[in-house]
Amino acid sequence: MNAGNDNGLKRAHFDKVRLPVLLLLPQLTILLLFFFIPSLRALTQAFLLSDPFGNSVQFVGFDNFRQLLASEVYRESVQVTVVFTLAQNALTIAAALVLAFASDRVIRGKGLYKSIILLPYAIAPVIAGILWAFLFNPAVGPLAQLLRGAGVAWDPNRNGTDAMVLVVLAASWKHICYDYIFLLAGLLAIPSSLMEAAAVDGARPLRRFFTIGLPLLGPTLFFLAVMNFVYGFFEVFAIIHAVTRGGPAGATNVMVYKVFTDGFVNLDLGSSAAQSVILMAFALVMTLLQFRYVERNVNYDS
Amino acid sequence: MNILRRRLAFTAIAAALVAGTQAARAEPVQVQWWHAMSGTLGERVDELVKKFNASQQKYVVVATYKGNYDDVINGTIAAYRAKRAPQMVQIYERGFMTMMLSDAVLPVQDFMTQRHYQIDWKDFVGPVAGFYSYKGKLQAMPFNSSSPILWYNKTHFEKAGFAKPAQTWGELEKQLYTIKQKGISACGTVLPGDYHWSYLENYSAINDLPYATKANGYKGLDTEFVYNKTMVVQQVGRMKKWLDDGVMEIAGQGANPEQLFASGRCSTLLASTAAHGNIERLAKIDWSATYLPWEQGKTPKNSTIGGASIWVLKGSKPAEYEATAAFLDFLAKPDTQVWWHKVTGYVPLTDKAYQIAKMEGYYKDHPTREIAILQLGRGTPTENSLGFHFGNFTQTMFAQREEVDAVFAGKKQPQAAMDSAVQRGNEVLRQFEKLNKGKY
Numbered sequence: 063m064n065a066g067n068d069n070g071l072k073r074a075h076f077d078k079v080r081l082p083v084l085l086l087l088p089q090l091t092i093l094l095l096f097f098f099i100p101s102l103r104a105l106t107q108a109f110l111l112s113d114p115f116g117n118s119v120q121f122v123g124f125d126n127f128r129q130l131l132a133s134e135v136y137r138e139s140v141q142v143t144v145v146f147t148l149a150q151n152a153l154t155i156a157a158a159l160v161l162a163f164a165s166d167r168v169i170r171g172k173g174l175y176k177s178i179i180l181l182p183y184a185i186a187p188v189i190a191g192i193l194w195a196f197l198f199n200p201a202v203g204p205l206a207q208l209l210r211g212a213g214v215a216w217d218p219n220r221n222g223t224d225a226m227v228l229v230v231l232a233a234s235w236k237h238i239c240y241d242y243i244f245l246l247a248g249l250l251a252i253p254s255s256l257m258e259a260a261a262v263d264g265a266r267p268l269r270r271f272f273t274i275g276l277p278l279l280g281p282t283l284f285f286l287a288v289m290n291f292v293y294g295f296f297e298v299f300a301i302i303h304a305v306t307r308g309g310p311a312g313a314t315n316v317m318v319y320k321v322f323t324d325g326f327v328n329l330d331l332g333s334s335a336a337q338s339v340i341l342m343a344f345a346l347v348m349t350l351l352q353f354r355y356v357e358r359n360v361n362y363d364s
Numbered sequence: 365m366n367i368l369r370r371r372l373a374f375t376a377i378a379a380a381l382v383a384g385t386q387a388a389r390a391e392p393v394q395v396q397w398w399h400a401m402s403g404t405l406g407e408r409v410d411e412l413v414k415k416f417n418a419s420q421q422k423y424v425v426v427a428t429y430k431g432n433y434d435d436v437i438n439g440t441i442a443a444y445r446a447k448r449a450p451q452m453v454q455i456y457e458r459g460f461m462t463m464m465l466s467d468a469v470l471p472v473q474d475f476m477t478q479r480h481y482q483i484d485w486k487d488f489v490g491p492v493a494g495f496y497s498y499k500g501k502l503q504a505m506p507f508n509s510s511s512p513i514l515w516y517n518k519t520h521f522e523k524a525g526f527a528k529p530a531q532t533w534g535e536l537e538k539q540l541y542t543i544k545q546k547g548i549s550a551c552g553t554v555l556p557g558d559y560h561w562s563y564l565e566n567y568s569a570i571n572d573l574p575y576a577t578k579a580n581g582y583k584g585l586d587t588e589f590v591y592n593k594t595m596v597v598q599q600v601g602r603m604k605k606w607l608d609d610g611v612m613e614i615a616g617q618g619a620n621p622e623q624l625f626a627s628g629r630c631s632t633l634l635a636s637t638a639a640h641g642n643i644e645r646l647a648k649i650d651w652s653a654t655y656l657p658w659e660q661g662k663t664p665k666n667s668t669i670g671g672a673s674i675w676v677l678k679g680s681k682p683a684e685y686e687a688t689a690a691f692l693d694f695l696a697k698p699d700t701q702v703w704w705h706k707v708t709g710y711v712p713l714t715d716k717a718y719q720i721a722k723m724e725g726y727y728k729d730h731p732t733r734e735i736a737i738l739q740l741g742r743g744t745p746t747e748n749s750l751g752f753h754f755g756n757f758t759q760t761m762f763a764q765r766e767e768v769d770a771v772f773a774g775k776k777q778p779q780a781a782m783d784s785a786v787q788r789g790n791e792v793l794r795q796f797e798k799l800n801k802g803k804y
Contacts, residue, residue: 077741090432093786111798113464113466113799113800114466115439115442115444115445115467117467118799118800120646120799128471135763135766135788140381169621192617195616195618196617196618196619199615199617199618200614201613201615201619201624201629202618203618220607220614220769220772220774221617221773221774222773222775266531308618309766309769310773311766311767311770311772311773312766312769312770313773323762324759326434326438327434327758328759329438329441329758329759330756330792330795
């Protein structure tokens with residue numbers, strides 16, 4: 063299609079204001095109802111002290127934020143979130159890379175491998191969480207029995223590190239397939255002539271992977287890292303809820319889970335709102351990062 | 365004349381008949397009741413509502429399960445803010461202060477009096493009525509009340525050479541260690557999911573230890589926790605020791621404490637009397653139950669209640685309130701109470717209901733069903749055993765649990781953890797006080 067046609071298309075659509083507005087309306091309504099209004103409410107709530115029913119409300123300025131920053135529990139939660147997200151990120155990408163590279167080399171039954179690897183994505187996070195919690199439950203879980211048989215004093219109910227390992231495993235397992243699809247696509251996009259040339263020159267698969275595959279996957283990897291951070295920050299609620307409920311002693315109480323417990327269990331709406339405002343700021347930084355460094359490098363012309 | 369009269373009478377009768385059928389045909393008034401009873405208990409609630417609906421034609425109660433207690437209070441808050449609140453909600457006992465001072469509810473005793481229902485409020489058993497009362501009047505309708513008791517595996521105790529669990533913590537500890545050492549069971553006891561209730565709160569009440577100032581919150585919002593200066597600290601240390609020695613086990617996610625007890629893996633369990641329904645159905649072991657233990661040298665006081673009550677929310681039409689009142693009146697009836705007590709394991713809420721069950725000889729066949737009642741009514745309540753009236757109670761309990769868990773994980777010493785729990789809890793109490801100044 064040439065440029066002239068494009069302009070014609072544009073003019074035809076923007077002749078009258080009514081139609082484009084009408085077409086945009088559903089999307090805008092959804093944004094308004096599910097994004098702008100709740101965000102605004104969270105923002106105002108963050109500066110208020112109110113009883114849950116909203117009958118007694120006091121303006122407290124930055125008190126909620128001040129209390130959060132002064133709270134050791136909150137700082138721990140931030141720390142836990144960082145550790146969790148980094149570990150989850152590393153594990154997910156590493157596993158997805160291995161799987162993607164391996165299935166790129168598989169010749170027979172490729173489709174079957176892919177389907178099996180993609181399966182966890184179809185499982186609801188809560189179900190996945192309960193599954194992992196059960197498998198590694200020290201009293202009844204078969205995998206925990208194996209670990210204990212091997213002399214590991216495994217107890218995620220008491221030991222914070224064990225609990226962290228467990229939620230990282232569960233969260234990564236659930237997310238590997240997402241990274242896998244992108245990496246597989248990335249590998250497919252690498253011209254096979256490059257790989258073949260290297261093979262002819264005598265480079266073994268591992269060498270080919272590290273010297274050709276990995277560098278060419280760079281932009282994909284960066285994109286995935288950002289997406290994994292977003293996942294780790296905002297979407298692991300269900301898994302944490304099913305596996306550890308943030309425990310023991312707050313060892314897996316990531317920020318997004320703390321927002322939930324403080325708001326919906328403890329009914330401390332002011333603090334919960336302040337926390338979600340901080341999380342919103344995180345999300346904003348992530349989005350900016352992605353726009354700045356990823357979108358710029360992506361070329362939509364092939 | 366006669367004919368005229370007859371005709372008049374006839375028309376009058378006809379008119380009355382028409383009016384009568386119209387009244388009968390009029391749509392019954394529908395009211396909503398949100399609750400948190402799932403599983404077996406949920407089935408019982410449905411039966412209860414069915415009984416009421418069948419007992420008359422004017423009203424229909426619709427009971428809706430809204431998730432666990434946290435979900436129900438959250439759903440209620442959201443609905444209230446959107447002005448679509450149900451007429452009745454079941455809220456856990458920890459939400460008492462939050463609900464009472466919310467300006468969103470109608471105190472139930474006044475509510476019933478205004479609608480001319482004669483309910484003998486004095487007949488409600490002391491610990492229950494006392495908990496839900498403010499200035500001598502009931503604020504919420506007691507519904508499902510329970511107390512923790514000590515469940516035990518009879519076979520395990522007999523094998524170890526004990527007739528039954530000992531009465532004091534020290535003696536019980538020795539028994540549990542013996543059972544473990546003899547290899548009779550994998551664990552002496554399993555940590556209950558709500559251990560703060562049995563191991564810390566009721567522990568304080570039964571041993572007459574102060575939990576907070578101002579009669580545990582009954583006498584003012586300026587109450588402060590003090591349990592870091594009592595034997596509670598030692599109790600937390602004891603629990604940690606049991607865990608370290610493998611005498612106590614944590615069920616953890618994916619398993620539940622009741623299962624570990626009912627399957628015969630663990631020999632004892634401190635759990636609500638309301639577990640009767642489940643354990644009677646689940647357990648393949650030979651079980652029994654007894655009072656919660658107390659400390660050597662103490663005279664045990666009453667335990668305190670848990671469970672939930674029904675609150676009437678503001679904002680409904682008069683006809684809907686008539687229906688609500690009729691339902692609450694139905695709940696308070698001794699027959700309803702006795703039935704509910706028998707099918708669930710919750711304690712009967714009125715003396716009359718208790719007497720009926722007793723006269724029927726119910727406790728001869730089901731002795732463990734009476735333990736919670738006797739334990740709740742034991743001795744004269746003191747300021748320490750009356751119960752706990754804290755604002756934002758759930759939040760303070762959460763902080764406490766986090767600190768106790770830190771002890772279990774070996775991250776903190778019991779004293780340091782309890783100091784920190786008290787400090788965190790007091791901050792939460794001050795916030796509630798600030799918000800509700802002058803209301804209590």
